[in-house]
Amino acid sequence: MIFLAFKYWKTKITVNAVDKFLRMQEMLGPMRYAYTDITAITRHFRDKLGQGGYGSVYKGVLLPGDVHVAVKMLEGKANCDGEDFISEVSTIGKIHHINVVRLVGFCSEETRRALVYEYMPRGSLDKYIFSSEKSFSWDRLNEIALGIARGLEYLHQGCDMQILHFDIKPHNILLDSNFVPKVADFGLAKLYPRGNNFVPLSVLRGTVGYIAPEMISRSKSDVYSFGMLLLEMVGGRRNADPNAAKSSQAYYPSWVYDRLTEQGVGEISLGAEMHELEWKLCIVGLWCIQMKSHDRPAMSEVIEMLEAGVDILQMPPRPFFCDEGRIHVEDSYHLSSELTAISEEDEQNAHL
Structure with a gap:
């Protein structure tokens, strides 16, 4: 019971820290999406592009405009590590350069996190x-x-x-x-x-x-x-x-x-x-x-x-x-x- 309580407390602190950062980020950087938006964008994770140690990447479409994106769903340690998530959002969220991938948006709802990038077809x-x-x-x-x-x-x-x-x-x-x-x-x-x-x-x-x-x-x-x-x-x-x-x-x-x-x-x-x-x-x-x-x-x-x-x-x-x-x-x-x-x-x- 003590172990479970400590684990819940530690997860809660991480989630709160990430949420506080992301509320500030919304005013400066990419768009924040709800998890229901992510499921709609990926059509319930239908088209999987790849798998890595961080999680899975799915192809998605933003409406209106039919803009293709790549959605990286963070899993395992990558999902639990709020510092890495904050690092990625804060680092490329405000960067616009032809040779740096553009972060279109992100999702963070409790322990579910995703990063939405411009789609690279090659x-x-x-x-x-x-x-x-x-x-x-x-x-x-x-x-x-x-x-x-x-x-x-x-x-x-x-x-x-x-x-x-x-x-x-x-x-x-x-x-x-x-x-x-x-x-x-x-x-x-x-x-x-x-x-x-x-x-x-x-x-x-x-x-x-x-x-x-x-x-x-x-x-x-x-x-x-x-x-x-x-x-x-x-x-x-x-x-x-x-x-x-x-x-x-x-x-x-x-x-x-x-x-x-x-x-x-x-x-x-x-x-x-x-x-x-x-x-x-x-x-x-x-x-x-x-x-x-x-x-x-x-x-x-x-x-x-x-x-x-x-x-x-x-x-x-x-x-x-x-x-x-x-x-x-x-x-x-x-x-x-x-x-x-x-x-x-x-x-x-x-x-x-």
């Missing part, structure tokens, strides 16, 4: 770049990379508060009918004053393989994730391939760097010459995943590199993780020590 980027058949030309890939970079640069510099996404990866990049990319899924995003470039280690979260190793530099953490994303777009494979665990190709960025340094403007895809845009995306990606955050470019500089000709780009230093191709368990102590040193150096530079 789905997420991962289903294209990891396809067995190459879906995009190099020109299209370069345009998609530029769009993502512009969206991130806006989040870092174009808002009153700097927005750190913390979870940039192919699954969180959505494509509209014209394949214009939009940064999505702001559940892990955080707002910070633009003058403060570092955050406490305790607030950092993300997806393994994309999160920056030093774990303290805010905007440069997104830059690192973007670099991994670029390399995946080029090669059509994930940055760490479990199927290649016993191969020198297990850590993909290492393989890319080796091919570039061994052959200059050589080839990564065996048997085919490297397109100049393929080479450019690789170079920019390798700059973005430099282990020391101050060696990485800002997103504004990334945009300049992507817009520039290949003749002015320089080969970056070898990223730390490329030294051995992959990190062995017995090396974990030395890795931890070196990353600690990198973090301390970055933190000292932040105060200079």
